[in-house]
Amino acid sequence: MNIGEIAKRAGVSRSTVSYTLSGRRPVSEDTRQKIQRVIDELGYQPNATARALANGRTNTIGLVFPPAGNHYTGMQLDFIGSVTEAAAVYDYDVLLSPSGADRDRSFQRLMGERRVDGAILMEIRLRDDRLDHLTAADFPAVAIGRTAHPAGGWWVGLDHTALAAACVHHLADLGHRRVALVNRPVQLLRAGYESAHRGLDGFTKAAADRGLTVRTYCCGDDAASGLACLERILHDDPAITALVTLNEAALGGLYRGLARAGRQVPHDFSVTGIVANRWAETVTPRLTAADVPAEQMGRLAVELLVERLDHPDAPARHHLLEPPISLRASTAPAVRTAADPTNS
Amino acid sequence: MNIGEIAKRAGVSRSTVSYTLSGRRPVSEDTRQKIQRVIDELGYQPNATARALANGRTNTIGLVFPPAGNHYTGMQLDFIGSVTEAAAVYDYDVLLSPSGADRDRSFQRLMGERRVDGAILMEIRLRDDRLDHLTAADFPAVAIGRTAHPAGGWWVGLDHTALAAACVHHLADLGHRRVALVNRPVQLLRAGYESAHRGLDGFTKAAADRGLTVRTYCCGDDAASGLACLERILHDDPAITALVTLNEAALGGLYRGLARAGRQVPHDFSVTGIVANRWAETVTPRLTAADVPAEQMGRLAVELLVERLDHPDAPARHHLLEPPISLRASTAPAVRTAADPTNS
C-alpha cells in the first residue's frame, strides 16, 4: 500500500498524489478530493523511511547518554522525558542512543549512519571528545552541560559553581563552620564530569572565602553508598554540622545515616545541595536545595537544536541557568556544640 | 559520500561494495581489500535510512507511553532505561513515542508511517484500544502490563493482584487489623489502569479473607498529594495502623505525613506496598515492599519482541512475574492501642 497504489486507484500519477499530500504545488479541487477519498478509504500513510531518504532528513533527534554507571539516575531520566516532550512539539521523534559498553559504537551509529538529524548530549565532561568530534564534523548538536571551554558552542548548562557556592553561603549564613561535600562517584570526577568538577570548585572557593573547615567526599550513586559515606564523614570529623550534596541518588542514604547516628535534620545537622525538585520534595524533611530544572533544560536544548537545524548558519547560542535555592526544611542555624571548640 | 562514491574510487560497481559490506556473496580477497582501504580512508558508513528502505526494516523499536499526568514517574523512566539497554544488545534503536496530547497521533506516526519494526507498550489498561488496534493490524508489539483478557497476547506483566494480597497478608500476619490502601490517582483508576485495578482487587479480597477493616484512597502522583492523603487517612480513622501503597511517587509525602502526625515508622505505623527497589531503598526507614523489577521486565519485553520480529509466526508468549516482598524496615508488629477497641 504505497503511493503508487493510491495513484493507480485514483487514476492519477504518483507525483500528483505527492503534491496533494505536501501541497507544494497546486492541485485542482476535483482531483484532490478524488485522491483524498482513496487515501481515506485505504487508510494510507506515507512511509517515513522513504520520505526521509528523499528529503535527506529523518525528523529524528538523537539523545546521547553514556551510561554513567550501571543504572540511570533520576536526573538523567528527567532529561529524557523533557526532551521527548519538547521534541514532539516540533514534530521530531527522539532516538535513544544505545548505551553499549563502547560509547563510540552507538555514537557512530546515530551520527555516521545518519539515523538522526541532530543530537542532544548529556553527561558532558570538561574535555569531551564527543563534542569535539561533532564540532569537527559540523554535526548539529546541543549539549546539556558545558565543557571547560564552552565559548562558541551550542549548549544549555547549569552554573554548578555558583549553585554549590550558594549552598555554602547559605550554610555559612546559618552559622555552620564545618561542612562536608558529598560529590558524585570518584570515577566520574576522574572522567572529568563537569557537574562534579564545577560543583567541587564552587564549594571549595566559597568555603575558603567564608573561612569554613571542609572535607570533600566522593560517593557512589546509590543509597547504600550514601549511608557509608555519611558514616565516614562523621567518623572523620564528628564536629561537622552540615553537608552539601551534589549526589541526589545518595540522598536517601545520607538521611538514613544521619538518623542512625542520632542526628536530627535540621535541628543538629543541616543538609543541602543541588538536587532535582522531585527528589528534594520526596525526602523527609524536604531538602533545601538548588533545583536542577531538568524540564526547562530539556526544552531549551530542543529549541536550540531545532533552531540550529532550521538555520544551519545561525550563530551559536547557549543558556546558562542559575536557579535559586529553594528553602525547604533541611537546614537550620548551627548550634554551637561542645564538640566544636574541643575538636577544632 | 555514498556507496557509489566508494565504488567509483575503488574502481568497482556499487553492488560489489554492498556485497563486501554485507558479506552475502563472496568477494575476492583483492577487491575486498581495495574497497576496504577506500572505506577506511573516507570513513564511509552506509546510510541507515537508505538501508532501511531497501531492507523493509528500520532496526528500530518504538516505546509507547502515553503521558499519565504531566510528569514521568520513576517507574516509567526505569522501563525506558532498561528497554533501551536491552534493545542495544539486539542491535535495535529505541524511538520514544512523542507523547502529545492526542495519543493517536504519535501512535499513527510510529506504526502507520512504519518508523519502527515493532513496539513496546507501557501503562497498559484493562481495556486497551491501542493493543486492540495493534492486534487487529497484526503489528508486532509487546505490552509491559496485561489487559483484562491477556490470553493469546504478547506481554510481560506483574501480578499486582498477588503482590497487593501479599502485602495485606504480611500486615495481617503482623497483627494489623485496620489498614489503608493508597492507590494511584483517581483519573488513572477511572481510565482502567491495570496496576491500579488489580492492586485494588488483590488488596480488597485479601483484606476480606483476613477479616481486616480497610479504607482505600486514590492519591496524586507526587509527594504533596501523599502528604494530603495521609492526613485524610488519619482523619478518617485514627485507629489505622498500617498502609499499603501502590503509588511510589507519593511515598515521600506519606512518610512526611506520618512524621508530622507523630507516628513512628515502623514502631506505631507500618508501611508497605508495591514500589521499585530504587525508591524503596531511598526512604527512611527503608520500605518493606514488593519490588517492581523494571529492569527485568524491560529486558524480557525486548526479548519477546525480538523473537516475534525474527519469527513472525511464532506462538504468543508472555511472562507473569511475582517478585517476593523484600523485608526491610518499615513494618513491625501492630501494637494494641486503646484507640482500636473504642473506635471500631
Add this chain to the structure above:
DNA sequence: GGTGATCGTCGAACCGGTTCGGATAGTTCG
C-alpha cells in the same frame, strides 16, 4: 482565429542502499 500566459498534470530522475540475473574470465576435464 492565432498567440501567449496560466493552470493542472505527467513522466522521469533522484535519494542511497540491496539483490537478482547474467556476463566475463579463468579453470578443469575429457
Add this chain to the structure above:
DNA sequence: CGAACTATCCGAACCGGTTCGACGATCACC
C-alpha cells in the same frame, strides 16, 4: 582444444517517496 563449470563482478531493477522540467488544455487578449 573445446565444453562445462566456477569464481567474480557488473548492470539494472527495486524499495517508496520527492521534485523538476515539460506538455497539453484552457483562457484572455488583440
